[in-house]
Structure formats: C-alpha cells, structure tokens
Amino acid sequence: MSTLQHAWLGDYEINSVHCSGLTFARHSHDECVIGVNLVGEENVWLDRREFVAGPGAITLYNPGQIQGGGAAEGAPWQFISLYVSAEQLAADLGLAHVEFDRSLCFQPDLARRLAVVAKGASSGDVLVRELNEDALVVLLGEVVGLSGVRLPGNAAAGKSLIGRAQELLAAQLHQSLPLDHLGEALGLSKFHLLRTFQKETGLSPRQWAMQxxxxxxxxxxxxxxxxxxxxxxxxxxxxxxxxxxxxxxxxxxxxxxxxxxxx
Known part of the structure; x- marks a missing residue:
C-alpha cells in the first residue's frame, strides 16, 4: 500500500511517497531526478551498480540513466522525488549545463530542508508556494554543488543592482513578478538573484515585495x-x-x- 502526493513548484515536479515494500523495474527519465530518502532503506540499481540509500541520503540521476530498485517487502519507506529538465536546472543555477558526478550524498539536514519545501508545495496559499519555490532553487544549488558540479561564483551585484531589483518589484506590486523575469532584467540566474538579494536585504525578492x-x-x-x-x-x-x-x-x-x- 502506498500514498502519493504530487505537486509542482514552478518548473519542478515533486512526488512525496509513503509506502512499504515498493519496488521499481529498471527504467529511465528524460529529466534530472533527485531522490530524498526520509525513512527506510532503498536498494538502488544504477547503470550496473548497486548501493543502499538510507535515511538522510540524496540520490542523483542524470537524464537517460538506467535505474531501478526499492525497499524490501514489508519495509516502511518514505521518500521524495524531484524532476526537472537539465536545461531548466542549469538555467536556474547559472550553468551552461548540468551533469551529476556523484549519485549518492548523505546529507540529513539538507534532506530535511528539502522535505519541508516539498510539503509547502501543497499549500493553498500562492505566496507560500512561491516562497517554497525560491527556497527549492537555493537548496538545489547546494545539492548540485555536493554532486561535484562547480557553481559559478557569486555575481558582484552590489547594492545598486539590488536597488534596481527593488524598483522593479515595487513597480509590479499589483502582480507577482516571476523570478526568471526579474533575473533576466538584472542579468542574474534565479539562484544568484536569490542569494545576492538575501545577502543584501535578509529577505527573498518575494518576501521583500510582500512586506x-x-x-x-x-x-x-x-x-x-x-x-x-x-x-x-x-x-x-x-x-x-x-x-x-x-x-x-x-x-x-x-x-x-x-x-x-x-x-
């Protein structure tokens, strides 16, 4: 028996699963897949290799990689799966392309924070979902960095560029200004916009607009x-x-x- 909750945060598809003894035949995806293991152990088969992902593990799959596995029969298992195209993830993080160099990272605190964001995806409050989308972009920057991908250095945005961002947000208060539009206007990726804006103001762009x-x-x-x-x-x-x-x-x-x- 399993329970599945499906949601979207912007361009990111999220599945939250509670189950026991669930297994998957060998398969692949067109997207990057990020698995967050919260409870139980997953026996993973990936490109002719086998390993175990326990609680707090984050598993990373590149598009097209053959994967399979699951939990032992009757064993409780709780996990989150995030799906996003490699092109979208690269654009959000300011990279030319994304390819994971590691398939397993043990990061319990990061896994917990990803679980909180995934839960926020089911909120009926649009702002809450948007804030969790912002948080997810920043967390995925951490995930990608841990996987062996080197992120670009922080842009030297400074107060003048953040001031311009605030002007644009203030001019669009009657509607939500998408992060990618704001980033394009400033020449920053979503990830670097969020990191730089937070550093200068202590808030994300959406939080600043709401205040x-x-x-x-x-x-x-x-x-x-x-x-x-x-x-x-x-x-x-x-x-x-x-x-x-x-x-x-x-x-x-x-x-x-x-x-x-x-x-």
Missing amino acids: LRTRRAKGLLRNGMAAGEVAHQLGFADQSHLNRHFRAAYGLTPGRYQSVAKR
Whole structure:
C-alpha cells in the first residue's frame, strides 16, 4: 500500500511517497531526478551498480540513466522525488549545463530542508508556494554543488543592482513578478538573484515585495480605503489574503487597524 502526493513548484515536479515494500523495474527519465530518502532503506540499481540509500541520503540521476530498485517487502519507506529538465536546472543555477558526478550524498539536514519545501508545495496559499519555490532553487544549488558540479561564483551585484531589483518589484506590486523575469532584467540566474538579494536585504525578492505590500496597505487603510479595495489594488489574492499577511506583520487585522487609526 502506498500514498502519493504530487505537486509542482514552478518548473519542478515533486512526488512525496509513503509506502512499504515498493519496488521499481529498471527504467529511465528524460529529466534530472533527485531522490530524498526520509525513512527506510532503498536498494538502488544504477547503470550496473548497486548501493543502499538510507535515511538522510540524496540520490542523483542524470537524464537517460538506467535505474531501478526499492525497499524490501514489508519495509516502511518514505521518500521524495524531484524532476526537472537539465536545461531548466542549469538555467536556474547559472550553468551552461548540468551533469551529476556523484549519485549518492548523505546529507540529513539538507534532506530535511528539502522535505519541508516539498510539503509547502501543497499549500493553498500562492505566496507560500512561491516562497517554497525560491527556497527549492537555493537548496538545489547546494545539492548540485555536493554532486561535484562547480557553481559559478557569486555575481558582484552590489547594492545598486539590488536597488534596481527593488524598483522593479515595487513597480509590479499589483502582480507577482516571476523570478526568471526579474533575473533576466538584472542579468542574474534565479539562484544568484536569490542569494545576492538575501545577502543584501535578509529577505527573498518575494518576501521583500510582500512586506512592501503590507506597508503600503497600512497607509491606504489609514487614509480610509476599504480593505477589499486595498487588497485588489496591491495584488493580494483576496481580502482574507491581505488579512493574513497584515496580521502577521502588524499583530492586528486591517479592520482593527482602521478602527484604531480613526481615534
């Protein structure tokens, strides 16, 4: 018996599986596959080699590699599989191409963080899913680095380029600005945009845009604009979305803030 949860984070397909005794015949994929083993042991067959991946192991498969294996009959097994084209992964990380040099890495902490991101993929909140997509890109940079692929050095973006990024985000507050569009405008990959922006501000671009939305919402509410109109004007999904993020930032709902501000 097995339970499968399937989701997408941007261009990344994610399967979360809870099962016992599941095995796979020898097969291959067109995409890069990253397996995250959380519970149990997987007996892996990969290109005529055999090895065991226990809890905390991350397995890496290049497109076209023949793989197979699984857990012993009756043995509990929990794992996550991520699928992405080699071209997309390379573009997101600022690489000309990607090819894993290692097929097994034992990284329990990284595996745990990948599991948290995978869980966030099932959230009904669009912003939560987008933030987990950002986190996944950064984590995959770590995975690819551990696999033997050398990542490009950090771009010397500096405060001026991050300032330009903030200008672009501020101009598009009424809608979510995709990371790849922002990266193209600045000449940075998603990975280096996220790393550089976080280094300069302590936030991801989407987190920074959300704090600006809530800050501007505060001013509009103080001036008497209805919460529903504020939500629409600033690109919140709906009024409840505004309520959730406003309360998280300021400790009270927009309605309560308006009643206090009128005194």
